[in-house]
Amino acid sequence: IDPSGIACSIRNKTADPISVNWNVVSYVDSSGDAHKVIHSGVRLVDKETPQTPTLIPPTARINETIFPTDYIVSGSSGPSQKALWPDTGYVSKDQSHLKNLEGSTFSVFMPIEIGGRPKNYSFVFRIVSVGY
Secondary structure: OEOOEEEEEEEOOOOOOEEEOHHHOEEEOOOOOEEEEEEOOOOHHHOOOOOOOEEEOOOOEEEEEEEEHHHEEEEOOEEEEOOOOOOOOOOOOOOHHHHHHOOOEEEEEEEEEEOOEEEEEEEEEEOOOOOO
């Protein structure tokens, strides 16, 4: 988890192929708002284009990074990503406001199809401590 996205590794421990439909995966921010995501390999300019599902064969693993599409902004030099989190290396010297993040939660909602059957996963993260 860093300002440029949430990295994840998904291993298929089943005997059936599993499928991740990236068009229904969501990042849920600390306010409870859901955001559509893009994953590794998707160009920022294609953030609104439907994404091809990823098939994970039995016993295989994929490594992806997800990022909310509405954190992608257009600029004069093309699209760029706003930081997902405050980057303590690039904020003002007074970083005491970062303490407000402590105790907050965010999550990733990831429906996965296993053997043709959908299964919903929700990964919840709680910020315990902020160091600066």
